Amino acid sequence: xxxxxxxxxxxxxxxxxxxxxxxxxxxxxxxxxxxxxxxxxxxxxxxxxxxxxxxxxxxxxxxxxxxxxxxxxxxxxxxxxxxxxxxxxxxxxxxxxxxxxxxxxxxxxxxxxx
Amino acid sequence: xxxxxxxxxxxxxxxxxxxxxxxxxxxxxxxxxxxxxxxxxxxxxxxxxxxxxxxxxxxxxxxxxxxxxxxxxxxxxxxxxxxxxxxxxxxxxxxxxxxxxxxxxxxxxxxxxx
DNA sequence: GATACTGGTTACCTCAACGATACTTCGCTA
DNA sequence: TAGCGAAGTATCGTTGAGGTAACCAGTATC
Numbered sequence: 148x149x150x151x152x153x154x155x156x157x158x159x160x161x162x163x164x165x166x167x168x169x170x171x172x173x174x175x176x177x178x179x180x181x182x183x184x185x186x187x188x189x190x191x192x193x194x195x196x197x198x199x200x201x202x203x204x205x206x207x208x209x210x211x212x213x214x215x216x217x218x219x220x221x222x223x224x225x226x227x228x229x230x231x232x233x234x235x236x237x238x239x240x241x242x243x244x245x246x247x248x249x250x251x252x253x254x255x256x257x258x259x260x261x
Numbered sequence: 262x263x264x265x266x267x268x269x270x271x272x273x274x275x276x277x278x279x280x281x282x283x284x285x286x287x288x289x290x291x292x293x294x295x296x297x298x299x300x301x302x303x304x305x306x307x308x309x310x311x312x313x314x315x316x317x318x319x320x321x322x323x324x325x326x327x328x329x330x331x332x333x334x335x336x337x338x339x340x341x342x343x344x345x346x347x348x349x350x351x352x353x354x355x356x357x358x359x360x361x362x363x364x365x366x367x368x369x370x371x372x373x374x375x
Numbered sequence: 376g377a378t379a380c381t382g383g384t385t386a387c388c389t390c391a392a393c394g395a396t397a398c399t400t401c402g403c404t405a
Numbered sequence: 406t407a408g409c410g411a412a413g414t415a416t417c418g419t420t421g422a423g424g425t426a427a428c429c430a431g432t433a434t435c
Contacts, residue, residue: 159320160349161275165423181382193383195423206273207367217432218381228367231360235274238352246345253321253342279393295412306394307413331402332411377435384429392420399414405407 157251160239162232166191166199167208168239171225171232174209178224203229271365274353276346280305280313281322282353285339285346288323292338317343 162168166188173184185196200223203209208229214220276282280302287298299310314337317323322343328334 159277159281159346163273167273182380192424192426194385194425197383198423205368205371206364208364213382219383219431221382228360228363231356232273235352235356238349242345242349246342249342250320250322254319257319296410304394306396308395308415309393311413312392327412332409333401333413335412379434380432381430385427386425387427388425389423391422394419395417397415397417399412401411402409404409 157247157254159247159250160242162235162239163206163208164199164202166195167203168232168236170196170199170203170223171208171229171236174223174225174229175233178212178222181221181223184223208232271361271368273361273364274356276350276353277320277322278313278316280309281317282346282350284310284313284317284337285322285343285350288337288339288343289347292326292336295335295337298337322346 162171169188170184173179173187181193181196181200184200185191185193188196191199200209200211204211206228207226209223209225212222212224214222276285283302284298287293287301295307295310295314298314299305299307302310305313314323314325318325320342321340323337323339326336326338328336
């Protein structure tokens, strides 16, 4: 999983913050817990993931549901608004698939000419 | 002209660097000179515009043509690759048109609840 | 006790992007 | 001889997103 949009950081396209698009994809198939989101995004620290999720909650992209259980459980789920980003992410992925090789080749050729 | 993608910096979508999408839109209708690009993007300093254009040239998104005239003239033009970003920008604009109000409303509602 | 699990928080740091201001080069012009 | 206009450079400063590391509360199990 995951280098859907930004293979190796070439990243000409970004949705929201650095991790927003990946969170959306991670929640595509249904609600997930905090620690379940951390797994595929294993390079993200809890602090940054919290920041990302809080910002997404603020913007109405996800809902946060805390269950008063022991041990505690928190689930994040995409809203309709968050789900609407999927079309955009797909467009970005389609572009990457079709055109990113050409971009990387151009970049590489330029590098070689130094 | 220009708050096509990021009304007032809400900007959940970004293509390349901060100004890349605007440069692409600015060049949509044909080649333009450095100072012609600066006009609609009047908040960008020459240094940053140069950086942006150099990066885009490196990535094969624009071509730079310098004419040995007095006074000098330089024209920037979209390549096919650069032009391919237009579809993506349109997708972003369509999303913004359809969904950004909801996002901003959610953000505002959240702000009010503090 | 000691440790671990969950879902965080807090303090601190770093680095690249962005920006403001000024200067340059080259002929041309008045 | 002073200035103009084009297309940048040079220098410095700021800012903020993102990263590191450590800590917390409550329970339960070893």
